[in-house]
Amino acid sequence: MPVIIPPIKSQGIKTKLVPWINDIIRQTGLDLEHCGWIEPFFGTGVVGLNAPLGGRHIVGDTNPHLINLYNCIQNGDVNEHNMRVFLEHEGSILEAADEDGYAYYREVKARFNQEHSPFDFVFLSRAGFNGMMRFNRRGEWNIPFCQKPDRFAPAYITKICNQVANASRVISHGEWEFLNQDFRATIERAEASDIIYLDPPYFGRYVDYYNGWSEEDEAALFEALQNTPAHFILSTWHHNEFRENDMMNRYWNQFNVVTQEHFYHGGGHIENRHPMVEALVFNFELEQVRVPQEEMELDLKFA
Numbered sequence: 001m002p003v004i005i006p007p008i009k010s011q012g013i014k015t016k017l018v019p020w021i022n023d024i025i026r027q028t029g030l031d032l033e034h035c036g037w038i039e040p041f042f043g044t045g046v047v048g049l050n051a052p053l054g055g056r057h058i059v060g061d062t063n064p065h066l067i068n069l070y071n072c073i074q075n076g077d078v079n080e081h082n083m084r085v086f087l088e089h090e091g092s093i094l095e096a097a098d099e100d101g102y103a104y105y106r107e108v109k110a111r112f113n114q115e116h117s118p119f120d121f122v123f124l125s126r127a128g129f130n131g132m133m134r135f136n137r138r139g140e141w142n143i144p145f146c147q148k149p150d151r152f153a154p155a156y157i158t159k160i161c162n163q164v165a166n167a168s169r170v171i172s173h174g175e176w177e178f179l180n181q182d183f184r185a186t187i188e189r190a191e192a193s194d195i196i197y198l199d200p201p202y203f204g205r206y207v208d209y210y211n212g213w214s215e216e217d218e219a220a221l222f223e224a225l226q227n228t229p230a231h232f233i234l235s236t237w238h239h240n241e242f243r244e245n246d247m248m249n250r251y252w253n254q255f256n257v258v259t260q261e262h263f264y265h266g267g268g269h270i271e272n273r274h275p276m277v278e279a280l281v282f283n284f285e286l287e288q289v290r291v292p293q294e295e296m297e298l299d300l301k302f303a
């Protein structure tokens, strides 16, 4: 199955890791058709949207804009049709605007920071520099414009609208709850028959308003995962060429760990533009993979 891409972007998006995560999920030995999905750090949603599970989905994030977008997709307030009308309209104003669109981008940014419309959120995410998502200390959108001729070309708008339609299709086929809350409250909802997938902000790396992450948070996460009756899979960083993640030894090496090199393209910080060894930490033994090889190859091809 090709990987479903969400309509918003972020520098920490796990698109490329989806086949690897799904491979581990398939080795839990659980009955995936009835298994629940708990995701306390939902982000763009790419992992949850692609999880091969048939049970309920309870997902949370402290960023209200992400959760609002998915709630609006779920209740139909945002759909492929009204997103197309919106992007065509805004794209044409951007095209005709002075200063190569910079001034209009700033206008949409100011409007979003006041009104928090999910449409403006998608617009900013898709017109901002390098597909980055960052909020300043006041919780305001803080990414500069990425100038490109014909920024919202018809093919680009169609691509975004298809992403909205695909997200909507996945959500409407399952039972989903999108909650704007701290990870502790989401983890508490997990039962023994669920899988919790966690992708917290990486400790010791760059953070923004919604991505603050302290040693206390990491300790609380460890405690919550130690006590959960559910199967969990945690994404974290293992090391890069500059340093190691101290939290691996402090907490995560007590569980099972597999690693893979990953290259993040986004981000202004030099460290974020180098390869990083990613880890998946999990609290169960792997059962033999039952996925046909062709399916795995297809997953990787579309990542």
Ligand SMILES: C[S@@+](CC[C@H](N)C(=O)[O-])C[C@H]1O[C@@H](n2cnc3c(N)ncnc32)[C@H](O)[C@@H]1O
Pocket (backbone or CB within 6 Å): 010, 012, 013, 014, 015, 040, 041, 042, 043, 044, 045, 046, 047, 060, 061, 062, 063, 066, 181, 182, 183, 184, 199, 200, 201, 202, 210, 211, 212
């Ligand atoms: C690394 S990102 C998740 C990326 C996601 N897996 C993806 O592929 O798009 C971490 C997310 O955790 C959220 N977050 C940060 N602190 C949180 C907390 N205390 N509780 C819940 N969510 C939090 C951030 O808003 C951000 O969306």
